[in-house]
Every structure is written in structure tokens, then in C-alpha cells.
Amino acid sequence: MGGLFGAVLETDCVIDIFYGTDYHSHLGTRRGGLAVKNERRIVKTIKKIENSYFRTKLGSELPALHGKSGIGVISDNDAQPLVLGSHLGAFGIATVGKINNLEEIIKEAFSRRIHFSEAGGGSVNPTELAGMLISQKDSFAEGIVYAREMIQGSCSILLLADEGIIAARDKLGRTPLAIGKKDSGYAVASETTAFYNLGYDVEYFLGPGEVVQIDAKGYRQLVAPGNQMQVCAFLWIYYGYPASSYEGINVESVRYRCGKKLGEKDDTSVDMVAGIPDSGIGHAIGYANFRRITYSRPYVKYTPTWPRSFMPQNQSDRDLVARMKLIPVKDLIEGKRLLFCDDSIVRGTQLKDNVAHLFRAGAKEVHMRIACPALIYPCPFLNFSTSRSNLDLVGRKAIHEIEGIDDSEAILECLEAYTDQASEKYDKMVDVIRSRLGLTSLRFQEINDMIEAIGLDREKLCTHCWNGNGRF
Numbered sequence: 001m002g003g004l005f006g007a008v009l010e011t012d013c014v015i016d017i018f019y020g021t022d023y024h025s026h027l028g029t030r031r032g033g034l035a036v037k038n039e040r041r042i043v044k045t046i047k048k049i050e051n052s053y054f055r056t057k058l059g060s061e062l063p064a065l066h067g068k069s070g071i072g073v074i075s076d077n078d079a080q081p082l083v084l085g086s087h088l089g090a091f092g093i094a095t096v097g098k099i100n101n102l103e104e105i106i107k108e109a110f111s112r113r114i115h116f117s118e119a120g121g122g123s124v125n126p127t128e129l130a131g132m133l134i135s136q137k138d139s140f141a142e143g144i145v146y147a148r149e150m151i152q153g154s155c156s157i158l159l160l161a162d163e164g165i166i167a168a169r170d171k172l173g174r175t176p177l178a179i180g181k182k183d184s185g186y187a188v189a190s191e192t193t194a195f196y197n198l199g200y201d202v203e204y205f206l207g208p209g210e211v212v213q214i215d216a217k218g219y220r221q222l223v224a225p226g227n228q229m230q231v232c233a234f235l236w237i238y239y240g241y242p243a244s245s246y247e248g249i250n251v252e253s254v255r256y257r258c259g260k261k262l263g264e265k266d267d268t269s270v271d272m273v274a275g276i277p278d279s280g281i282g283h284a285i286g287y288a289n290f291r292r293i294t295y296s297r298p299y300v301k302y303t304p305t306w307p308r309s310f311m312p313q314n315q316s317d318r319d320l321v322a323r324m325k326l327i328p329v330k331d332l333i334e335g336k337r338l339l340f341c342d343d344s345i346v347r348g349t350q351l352k353d354n355v356a357h358l359f360r361a362g363a364k365e366v367h368m369r370i371a372c373p374a375l376i377y378p379c380p381f382l383n384f385s386t387s388r389s390n391l392d393l394v395g396r397k398a399i400h401e402i403e404g405i406d407d408s409e410a411i412l413e414c415l416e417a418y419t420d421q422a423s424e425k426y427d428k429m430v431d432v433i434r435s436r437l438g439l440t441s442l443r444f445q446e447i448n449d450m451i452e453a454i455g456l457d458r459e460k461l462c463t464h465c466w467n468g469n470g471r472f
């Protein structure tokens with residue numbers, strides 16, 4: 001996925017962009033970078049953050065950076081930010097999203113004898129590609145509009161130029177951008193979590209496709225927002241940070257409401273409620289408070305050395321890390337009927353291990369309540385972890401088993417029947433998942449309840465993961 005941060009101040013901005021970008025570390029695990037504009041030029045630094053923290057890797061670079069405007073990015077994919085030369089002047093660029101027609105655009109560019117410099121990994125850097133498209137036109141605003149017409153998928157952009165920062169939210173608003181304000185200037189961020197401790201108040205949420213130009217005195221609209229929105233519902237359910245808000249709606253509050261809604265439809269007798277750390281906790285507190293059942297921590301996360309979602313590239317290493325991070329508290333578990341809430345089940349491998357550990361520690365029953373419906377469709381719009389391939393998804397695997405079809409193309413015909421949560425097929429799929437995970441009982445949130453918990457109109461939300469309804 002990835003996250004963006006930028007600031008334009010009357011004073012030096014380096015500390016703000018350093019910590020502001022760091023507050024997006026939960027959104028990406030591969031690259032982190034900063035670009036700062038000083039009196040003479042734009043200086044950038046990019047580091048691999050696969051095995052270390054953004055702050056650890058970038059901290060030693062700070063003495064070389066100074067300037068009043070800058071951008072930063074945490075990326076799950078390409079090395080960024082980039083600094084490009086163009087007829088519009090030199091500019092820094094960072095992007096978040098996924099370009100599905102990358103090869104097509106590259107081919108078209110080559111046919112016009114355009115070359116790319118950042119192709120070290122064997123393919124063109126998508127951020128450079130976006131920059132190339134932008135610099136085809138007579139102004140940054142026109143270039144951004146053109147790039148968005150050409151790109152299939154989604155692409156939110158920060159540009160660092162002479163006129164300040166230009167922030168562009170992707171056409172359908174799949175990923176968020178918000179503006180923050182303090183006495184010395186303005187910032188822009190994917191996550192409003194980044195604002196509070198740096199002294200910013202949330203000033204404005206960009207609309208879908210909106211483009212604004214930001215300087216130390218304020219911001220002005222360059223391109224008005226479109227009237228269609230498809231903001232990712234998963235932001236609130238899983239990958240957003242609890243203190244953040246998108247479209248003015250806070251993540252932790254949505255998680256609480258999701259848990260409450262799960263509790264309203266449940267009368268299972270249990271001894272305690274718990275959240276799978278970390279993103280299941282908000283949902284579980286909502287559930288426990290509504291049902292007036294003790295909230296407890298029968299599973300704790302070993303935070304001193306695993307404080308964030310460290311993601312090795314290899315799946316078996318990822319599973320090992322996930323297992324090592326969570327430790328059961330035997331004294332709370334023995335002889336108890338436990339009910340856990342979690343944000344979602346993606347592959348289920350980790351959860352299966354967790355459940356086995358809980359029974360090994362003496363649990364009498366382990367019930368699981370999930371804050372969203374079963375995942376059936378992979379995300380075609382954002383760059384999530386590569387583990388989310390079609391066949392890995394827990395719902396997909398169960399459907400393959402039920403239908404007895406191995407062919408991943410042939411199964412597409414059957415999927416829609418499993419998105420109807422009132423159908424026998426859906427119940428059967430849930431039971432196959434339950435049995436595979438070794439759970440006493442399993443329930444997923446109904447999609448209407450999830451949408452109500454978020455509180456946005458249904459047509460403004462992307463819910464493609466669950467029902468395949470995403471607008472392209």
C-alpha cells in the first residue's frame with residue numbers, strides 16, 4: 001500500500017517530514033525516503049526498510065538535509081521519492097497506489113523514444129512512469145489530470161516543486177490525503193495520525209481526484225474533486241492507524257462500532273473477550289462492552305523486538321515471525337471459553353497456529369468473530385502484500401474445496417453465489433473455514449453492518465474484496 005507525507009513551513013521542515021513520514025511505517029515495509037528542497041536544489045535519500053525501521057535507517061541522513069519544503073514516502077514497492085528534470089523544472093515525486101497497465105504505458109513511451117532511468121530492478125519504476133506522464137503537459141495540474149487518464153488502477157501523488165507541494169488524490173479516492181495546519185505552515189498526509197504530535201490540526205480532507213497546491217501560507221485548489229468516490233473500506237477495518245481519520249471518520253471509532261455490531265447479533269456464552277493484537281483490539285473492545293463480558297489479554301504481543309508489522313519477503317519466514325510475536329498467557333486460558341475478535345482473515349495460516357496454541361494452553365472453546373465478511377476477491381487497486389494472491393485467500397480456498405474445482409479461471413463463475421451472506425453456500429464456506437482453522441465457532445460481519453459501522457454511503461466505498469463490486 002504505502003503512505004505519503006509532505007510539509008511546507010516558514011522554518012526548516014526536516015524534522016516534520018522525518019517524523020511525519022515515520023508515522024506511515026505501518027503502511028509499507030520495503031522502502032522509505034525523503035526529498036527536501038533547499039535554496040539550490042532538491043536533495044533526496046532512500047533506504048531499504050525491510051529489516052530495520054525508517055527512523056533507524058534515515059536518522060543518520062538528517063544532517064545533510066535542510067529546507068522549508070519536503071516530501072516523504074513509505075513504500076511497499078518501488079524506491080522513492082524521485083527527483084526528475086523536466087520542462088516544468090526539477091521536481092520531487094512520490095506516489096501511492098497500483099498501476100495495472102504499467103507495461104502498456106511503457107510500451108507506448110518507448111514507441112515515442114522516451115527512456116527511463118530507474119530500471120535497476122529489471123522493470124520501470126512506477127513513480128518515474130507517473131512523473132514522465134505528468135511532465136508531458138504544460139503545467140503540473142494538467143499533467144496530473146493526464147496521468148490519471150492514462151493510468152488504470154490508482155495513483156495518489158505528492159510533487160515537490162518551486163511553487164510548494166502539489167498533492168493529488170487518486171481519481172476515485174481509493175487512498176486518502178488530508179491537509180494539516182499549524183502556525184508555521186501546512187502539511188499533507190495519508191494518515192492524520194501523523195499530525196497531532198507535530199502540532200498540526202486537521203484542516204481539510206481532499207476529495208476524490210482533487211489536486212491542491214500547498215505553501216507555508218495556505219493551500220488552493222488546482223483541480224476540483226470528482227463526484228464519484230470508491231475509498232477503500234479496508235482502511236478503517238484493518239490497515240489504517242487507530243488515531244487516523246479518513247473522510248472525517250476515525251478508525252478506532254469504526255472498529256469499536258464493528259465490534260458492537262458483531263456483539264448485537266451474538267448470544268454465544270463465553271468467559272472472556274479478547275482482540276488478536278493489534279488491529280483486532282478495537283473491534284474486541286466494542287464487542288465486549290456491548291455484551292458486558294470481561295475483556296482480557298490471553299494473547300500478548302512481544303513488543304520489545306517486534307514492535308511493527310515486520311514482513312520478510314518469504315512466506316514461511318513471515319509465518320514464523322507471526323508465530324514468534326504472539327505469546328499465550330496460560331493462566332488466563334486454562335479451562336476458559338474464549339471469544340476473539342480480529343479485523344479479517346486473509347490466508348488463515350497464522351490464525352490456525354494461534355488457535356492450536358490456545359487449545360494447547362488449555363482453552364475449552366475458541367470462538368472467532370471477524371469485523372468484515374470473508375475475503376473472496378484480491379485487491380486490483382492497491383499494492384498489498386504479495387501473499388494476497390487469488391488462491392491464498394481463505395474464502396477462495398474454501399470455495400475451491402466445496403466446488404471441487406482446481407482451475408482458478410473456472411472457479412470465477414462460482415464466486416458470486418458465495419458473496420450472498422444469506423445463502424447456504426456462504427454458510428458452507430464459513431463452516432469449511434471454521435473447520436480448517438480448528439475453531440469452535442466462526443462468524444464474519446455482515447457487509448451491511450460493516451458499511452453502517454463505517455458510516456459512509458455505500459456507493460462511496462470500495463468493497464470489492466468481499467463482493468467483487470469495485471468500480472474500475
Ligand code: SF4
Binds near residue numbers: 378
Ligand atoms: S479491493 Fe479491498 S483492499 Fe482494494 S481498495 Fe477495494 S476494499 Fe480496499
